[in-house]
Amino acid sequence: MLTLKDLRVSFHTYAGEVEALRGVNLHVDEGDVLAVVGESGCGKTVTAQSVMQLYPREVIDYKSGEIIYKGQNLLALSEKEMQRVRGRDISMIFQDPMTSLNPTVTVGKQITEAILKSGGKNGARVDKARAEARAVEMLRNVGLADPETRMKQYPHSFSGGMRQRVMIAIAMSCMPELLIADEPTTALDVTVQAQILDLMKQLQAQSGTAIIIITHNMGVVANIAKNVAIMYGGIVVEHGTASDVFYRPRHPYTWGLLKSIFRLNKPKDEPLTPIDGAPPELINPPPGCPFAERCEYAMNICLRGMPGEFSQGERHSCRCWLYDRASLVKPAEWEEYRYA
Numbered sequence: 001m002l003t004l005k006d007l008r009v010s011f012h013t014y015a016g017e018v019e020a021l022r023g024v025n026l027h028v029d030e031g032d033v034l035a036v037v038g039e040s041g042c043g044k045t046v047t048a049q050s051v052m053q054l055y056p057r058e059v060i061d062y063k064s065g066e067i068i069y070k071g072q073n074l075l076a077l078s079e080k081e082m083q084r085v086r087g088r089d090i091s092m093i094f095q096d097p098m099t100s101l102n103p104t105v106t107v108g109k110q111i112t113e114a115i116l117k118s119g120g121k122n123g124a125r126v127d128k129a130r131a132e133a134r135a136v137e138m139l140r141n142v143g144l145a146d147p148e149t150r151m152k153q154y155p156h157s158f159s160g161g162m163r164q165r166v167m168i169a170i171a172m173s174c175m176p177e178l179l180i181a182d183e184p185t186t187a188l189d190v191t192v193q194a195q196i197l198d199l200m201k202q203l204q205a206q207s208g209t210a211i212i213i214i215t216h217n218m219g220v221v222a223n224i225a226k227n228v229a230i231m232y233g234g235i236v237v238e239h240g241t242a243s244d245v246f247y248r249p250r251h252p253y254t255w256g257l258l259k260s261i262f263r264l265n266k267p268k269d270e271p272l273t274p275i276d277g278a279p280p281e282l283i284n285p286p287p288g289c290p291f292a293e294r295c296e297y298a299m300n301i302c303l304r305g306m307p308g309e310f311s312q313g314e315r316h317s318c319r320c321w322l323y324d325r326a327s328l329v330k331p332a333e334w335e336e337y338r339y340a
């Protein structure tokens with residue numbers, strides 16, 4: 001459904017060129033729930049905003065690569081064509097719903113307007129009464145009690161979790177094929193986080209909408225993700241099914257992330273260990289593997305060259321020199337080694 005191929009994106013700033021994305025490969029299947037995980041500053045938001053093309057063209061430079069959505073390259077569309085994709089095919093929700101909700105307009109009106117703007121199925125016109133009825137239904141679907149009263153209220157009378165539910169209602173009201181949620185629960189407390197993720201899971205199952213959930217907390221998405229992409233330093237370092245990434249992780253950064261999350265099956269005396277250090281600056285980033293500075297397995301080659309993508313199975317890949325077969329002993333030479 002959506003494929004990012006070697007996407008390279010830079011920002012021009014006074015301090016220099018920020019190489020925010022340095023060759024991102026990513027794919028989302030129809031009806032997928034893809035979690036994009038990585039520490040802050042790894043390029044998750046830039047990836048999402050690039051798909052939606054929400055940056056003004058003056059500040060961002062799409063250096064190369066493609067964003068293929070259902071067979072067409074979104075980077076080749078005009079702004080007008082892109083607006084149609086944004087309203088109808090792909091929607092996005094953000095970390096802080098207060099910045100995307102208008103504080104001076106009732107919640108009901110905001111949802112109704114979103115429905116009127118995007119239209120019904122296949123863009124058919126919807127009249128105001130139908131749109132309002134649908135807005136009430138959407139509020140009920142996202143778990144708000146007494147939706148008729150809620151329609152008439154302003155965002156400030158909603159809690160953080162309820163506002164995020166409203167944002168989900170707005171995003172889902174145009175029946176998108178893909179929903180991108182950028183840290184949708186990060187600003188919420190832990191129980192509310194779990195409720196919102198449950199809600200998204202439930203809506204996903206009902207509607208079949210594919211979802212990309214962006215998060216810096218791997219533990220949060222363990223129950224909901226079908227596939228996982230781990231980002232680091234402007235690239236996707238590991239991509240696979242949730243069971244591949246959680247049970248057969250290959251990349252040292254993924255190992256680090258897994259060691260730093262809480263798990264019930266973890267032995268009691270094994271501490272949670274955060275990864276030492278911080279992600280690299282993306283102004284003049286290192287030429288080699290972006291993780292090299294923090295990686296306990298780093299080899300000489302890691303400092304010199306960006307690792308390619310090495311397949312780890314049908315749907316599992318990893319960008320780490322440890323898996324470069326060219327650097328390993330070749331099968332034909334095994335015998336020799338065994339008897340040497």
Ligand SMILES: Nc1ncnc2c1ncn2[C@@H]1O[C@H](COP(=O)(O)OP(=O)(O)O)[C@@H](O)[C@H]1O
Pocket residue numbers: 011013018019020038039040041042043044045046047059281282
């Ligand atoms: N508008 C911008 N101008 C300049 N640099 C930016 C801008 N937005 C993001 N960046 C840089 O791009 C990199 C990736 O950022 P981002 O995608 O926001 O990270 P994440 O969402 O994973 O925390 C960071 O180094 C950040 O400083």
Ligand code: SF4
Pocket residue numbers: 251252253289290291292293295296297298299302307319320321322
């Ligand atoms: S490429 Fe090298 S530095 Fe990078 S994660 Fe693999 S072993 Fe570590």
Ligand SMILES: [Mg+2]
Pocket residue numbers: 044045046182183
């Ligand atoms: Mg972000």
